[in-house]
Amino acid sequence: MNIKIKKLTTGLLAMMWCLFADPAKAHEPDHTYIFLSVYKAEIQGRIEITASDANRELGLSMNEEIEESELTPHIPAIKAFLLSRVSFGSGGQNYPIRFTETKVLDLDDEEDYIEFHFALDQVSEIPEHLDISYNTFFDKAPNHRGVLIVEHNWKAGIVDNHSLIAEVFTKGETSKQLSMADASLWNGFVAMVKLGMWHIWIGLDHILFLLALILPSVVRRRKNDGSPEEAAAAPVSWVPVPRFKPAGLYLIKIVTFFTIAHSITLAIAALGYVDLSARYVESIIAISIAIAALHNITPIFKSKEWIIVSAFGLFHGFGFASVLGEKGLGGEYMALSLLGFNVGVEIGQVLIVSGMFPILYFIRKSSIYPKFITFGSVLLIMISLYWVIERFFEVDLPLGSWVNAILG
Numbered sequence: 586m587n588i589k590i591k592k593l594t595t596g597l598l599a600m601m602w603c604l605f606a607d608p609a610k611a612h613e614p615d616h617t618y619i620f621l622s623v624y625k626a627e628i629q630g631r632i633e634i635t636a637s638d639a640n641r642e643l644g645l646s647m648n649e650e651i652e653e654s655e656l657t658p659h660i661p662a663i664k665a666f667l668l669s670r671v672s673f674g675s676g677g678q679n680y681p682i683r684f685t686e687t688k689v690l691d692l693d694d695e696e697d698y699i700e701f702h703f704a705l706d707q708v709s710e711i712p713e714h715l716d717i718s719y720n721t722f723f724d725k726a727p728n729h730r731g732v733l734i735v736e737h738n739w740k741a742g743i744v745d746n747h748s749l750i751a752e753v754f755t756k757g758e759t760s761k762q763l764s765m766a767d768a769s770l771w772n773g774f775v776a777m778v779k780l781g782m783w784h785i786w787i788g789l790d791h792i793l794f795l796l797a798l799i800l801p802s803v804v805r806r807r808k809n810d811g812s813p814e815e816a817a818a819a820p821v822s823w824v825p826v827p828r829f830k831p832a833g834l835y836l837i838k839i840v841t842f843f844t845i846a847h848s849i850t851l852a853i854a855a856l857g858y859v860d861l862s863a864r865y866v867e868s869i870i871a872i873s874i875a876i877a878a879l880h881n882i883t884p885i886f887k888s889k890e891w892i893i894v895s896a897f898g899l900f901h902g903f904g905f906a907s908v909l910g911e912k913g914l915g916g917e918y919m920a921l922s923l924l925g926f927n928v929g930v931e932i933g934q935v936l937i938v939s940g941m942f943p944i945l946y947f948i949r950k951s952s953i954y955p956k957f958i959t960f961g962s963v964l965l966i967m968i969s970l971y972w973v974i975e976r977f978f979e980v981d982l983p984l985g986s987w988v989n990a991i992l993g
Contacts, residue, residue: 616730617721618698619671621751622737623765625918626710628680630736631702632667633690638722638729639663639699649696653689656699660687664701670721673705675712680705715763723756730755733763739918741765742772744780773918774925781929784908785937790870790972791901792937797877797965798839798894799941800958803832803949806884823958825949832949836942840934842891846898847905848927854906855923864976866903871972873897878965881958905930 618633636647636656643666645659664684673680682703690698719731731754735743752761785791804823826832853859877893879885886892909926948954975982 615726615728616732619717619719619731619733620736620747621715621733621763623711623735623741624737624739626708628673628705628708628711628715629685629703630705631700632671633698633700634663634721635696635698637696638726639666641725642666642722650691651689651697651699656687656689663699667701667721670719672718674716675714678707680707682706711765713764713766715765716760717752717763718760719754720759723759727756733761735763738765739773739776739922740769741767742776744776770918770921774921777922777925778929778932780908781905781926781931782933782936783929784905784926785930785933788904790867790874790969791904791934793965793968794870794874794877794897794901795843795934795937796941797874797881797962798843798890799836799938799945800961801881802836802839802942803946804954804958823955825954829946832942832946836938839890839894840938842894843898843901844931844934846895847902847930850899850902851905851927852902852923854903855909856919859903861903863907864979866900866907868973868977869897869900870904871969871976873900874969875966875973878962878969881962 617635617638619630620633621628621630636645636649636651639645639659640647643659643662645662647655647659668682671682673682683706685702685704687702688700690700692698717733719733721731722729732750733752733754734746734749735741735751736746737743751763754761801823804825807822807824850859854861873893876885876897880890880893905926909922948957951957971982971984974980
């Protein structure tokens, strides 16, 4: 019963953290943090403390906004203290802590944190349970909390987690047992599918590119056979497709070419065969929106939209690959990571298109739809050019700052 109560308490703490903690303020006062990353046969992590913590416990006098030059003389003493108060093990075996590097984490308006990165030695395979002892700053700060966060455990479905709490250490509870038994390849695969879906949903540039491509899916261009004056004023007009099938086939063709193209570059970039600058990739992705939208106004490749889709789809794949790099998925289970992420992207893409297409099909016969294509495409071109300037020249234009201020 006590075990169940402890698990319930930990779960409630995690829920309260997610609901009430400010995501932009991940570090709370009088808290230290233990981040763990679990790999195939290796456990890495870092312990994050403040200068105030070290000052109080070790009698130091470092500034809250600490410089690395000020920190360097005190590193050996702080490491020795942590080694005497922190331990990891399993089944009676102790895993020695080997510190690898020390960094200062600058948190703007908050006190800086000192990061002590480490690796656990003598880990031949990942155990079912990890016994952790954390008895650091409780003697002189009884209300202090040590927060354990599993940042990465692919097989447990945890990727790039920075806020969900696994355990909380207090003065009365300095020893915890972290379960690793819930890890499986399936959990990791599902996590990558979710990551792919989430990326396509928050990737406004990818969504706008798809929108530019599917706007003309429910109509067809037709030469204006009216009077010479009418033909000169509008040489081409849009007419609605008569049935659902032609529009659906066009859409399937477009989505298929886009999928093939970005899957190729996603794989070769994630596997390290090609490494392009994010500055150029993101700029070309923005340009792709403008080209696709311009094609809706003035045909660039008559009846050959697949050329636009395939060419720029390659660069969208490089953009997707950068996400895997940002999440630290450089080699571990790379084949499954690629497959899962790509499946997630496709599911998210299909859901987006499935939401847009019926609406466009329903309003295709409206007299305003040709104007909707034209003005919508002009708006897409303006947005894309704005992004090109920001991304290529690496500047933050006033409108971007204004939008970020509203959203942030």
